[in-house]
Amino acid sequence: MINNVNNKARLYKDGYGIINEVYTKEEIDAILIEIAKADTSNATFRKTDNLFAIRQFLKEIPAVKQILFNDKLKGIINELFGDRYFTVKSIYFDKPQKSNWFVAWHQDLTISVDKKTDTPGYGPWTVKQNQFTVQPPINILENNFTICIHLDDTGEGNGALKVISGSHLKGIYRPETIDWQKETEHTCNVNAGGIMFMRPLLLHASNRTTNNKTRKVIHIEFSNTELPKGLKWAEKQMVFTI
Template sequence: MTWREPLERDGFTFLRNVFAPEAVAAALAEWEEITRRHADDGAVLTGESGPAYGARNLLDLWPGVVGLLRVEPLLGALLDVLGAHAGVVRVLYFDKPPGHSWALPWHKDYSIAVRAPGGPALFTKPTVKAGVPHVIAPQSVLDRALTVRIHLDDMTPDNGPLRVIPGSHRFYNQTNDEPRDPVTLECRAGDALLMRPLVTHASGHSKTDAGLHRRIVHLECAADATLPDGYEWKWYARLNDRGLGG
């Protein structure tokens, strides 16, 4: 498996050409209809005068989004890494619309969506995002998780591509990362990036005159349907089942 070695070594890998142009176009059309119907929902993030640049709670807004992961070779890769009980636990949407770009500094993805606060031992810093409780998860949970970023546009040096630190997924705290040169990722629409949550990553602004989107469906998957300390996932959609789980 040519994709598995870099995932284990570097914490990220690409599956190329997972979705044909027709499938990408269909996903974009479906998402545009979702945003039209939910334009006033606080989970759809828009600027004062610009288009949607992101959205939360896609498992509520667009339950069918799970179907994007139930195609080969993507489904087989996820089940191979996470096991037969793998499920989707949170889905986000990102865009850098022309004229309304944004950037993120170096960080790791620690936050998970839960039903309600549980015990205080392993999970910390409870917050609420778009009406959904979130907590910071420990490494024991995040090491059994995998993020899939499905690219609906080409990602190029012109539209604020993702930058990553190879191997940083082995360390919970960013300050402990080994000194490694960052890598700038590029891909085509229809490619899927598999990435461990603890990979240190960042992205910059799109070039002012690029006129490009950078639309991504960001799906967070976990190996286990249950969480320790009395917590429950807010969502858990089994990958090898139909519909949403509890």
């Protein structure tokens, strides 16, 4: 049984949590079958020796939505965050067995929007693969959350996320100012079919692969905040109508 009371307390205190057995092996296989059908020639696909990624994942492969947003995941979202949240960004990552790809310590400080506008409190702006991203006011980041759906067993050897517990409560926390005399990193081991939920302001990182195992993860960001007039979420999709 999922103890969402403890999960909610941990989310507030630590900024993250792990829940295993959200998806069956059959559901994972069904997700991977849909991914294998995709046309990888689109600009939202990135394929190198170190990484296969699909940006705007839910838009590119809509058939996975019914599988991903099963009753168990919807129940978790409703109990931890409420039923007013919607998806605002989605990426699929496939880190191959011999990948040298790693991610340095960072917070997720930007959101994806439909266009660039002169909006007070929003900036700086960037463009990646025809996608506009911008740093919003901090209250939006504090309210958003991310769910990482693991399609492989993930541990330290194949790039499981490392996090600094409680760092989401410290506002904008620059990696170069981390005081390792006070902070401790934790590795988030997640079983295939499990999820990790986290706040975007949580400092996190990922190591290179050393154990010759893949790491396939679906990263989905959620918000319940409408943006100012003239600005729209680039990937907004409702959750509880799926």
